[in-house]
Amino acid sequence: MKEIQPKNTATTVADVARSAGVSKATAARVLGGYGTVSDKVRDAVKLAAKTLDYRPNELARSMTTGRSGTIGVVVGDIENPFFGSAVRGISDVARAAGFNVVLATSGEDVDVERAAVKTLVAKRVDGLIVSPAQESETEHLKERGRAGRPLVLLDRAIATLAVDSVTADDRAASEAVTRLLLDRGHRRIAYVTACDTPTHLYNDIGEILTGSVRERIEGFLHAGEEAGLANMPQWVRLGANTAEATRQLTIDLLSATPPPTAIIASDSLIAIEVFKIARELGIIMPEALSLVTFHDAAWTAVTTPPVTVVRQPVYELGEAAARMLIERLSGLDNPPRQVVLPTRLIERGSIATLFTGL
Incomplete structure (x- = not known):
């Protein structure tokens, strides 16, 4: 018996339209979430898309809508628990708002950071959250503004950059x-x-x-x-x-x-x-x-x-940074905001009181 080879081409909008018995333009409206169609047509298109395991072409969609549904994040060292917790806060807020997160690490090297920002912008992320390695090297961060990407600084504010920031005190x-x-x-x-x-x-x-x-x-x-x-x-x-x-x-x-x-x-x-x-x-x-x-x-x-x-309110720093960026992506046009979150000193047993030899 001849072995049937699995299909190796992605399901297209045309495939979904054919299965649902509608035009390609109508299927595109349903799958893209724009325009007006009847409930019956919408249900038919969604059922066809599910049955055919349709997955949208993110690059094509971003070229059409100007949005990729992704946020780029650049931190110093993901192995550091501080940044791991902050990224979790970013991801939770982003996911709830319908965004995916693309993560890069700089190793606290400004050249690596510069390359990461360039790559993320080339991948058409909608906005950036960056924990900058150096205050003196910011031209690559200014360039993101010329590329139309809002930027939020995480944990490290830079006075010379007119962008949102969230830091601890x-x-x-x-x-x-x-x-x-x-x-x-x-x-x-x-x-x-x-x-x-x-x-x-x-x-x-x-x-x-x-x-x-x-x-x-x-x-x-x-x-x-x-x-x-x-x-x-x-x-x-x-x-x-x-x-x-x-x-x-x-x-x-x-x-x-x-x-x-x-x-x-x-x-x-x-x-x-x-x-x-x-x-x-x-x-x-x-x-x-x-x-x-x-x-x-x-x-x-x-x-x-x-x-x-x-x-430190590490998870909260990530949450706040993501919320601020999403607000910008939603059209907020207020002056840049500098949010400073309080810390808390937790005393345990690792400090001695010295009475002599001061």
């Missing part, structure tokens, strides 16, 4: 964490971040080109200045952007004379490396080393001791 959070440590008697407090400079050293706040990181360092330094500490800048450590880099940086910090009595980690990936290395070196926490981290990752609540965290 990073400076206030950093000040609060640093003051907590100062109130507990700590005077040697290190702030460790993945952000870097060409020299891998912190010299001036103007060299920090990522907005959220700059605000956290500003809060850290300001709290120290209020306490009369002039040496806070020397405790800023940059370049903890891989597990190995964080490991070496932490070993160097804890081997210094004198070592810090507390470390503030700018994200939970850094914090877990600090935690592991302290254990390997036999450093008792929190007695010999206190630890605080931004982002309330799941592991921080189940360690011994559990880690004090800055709980």
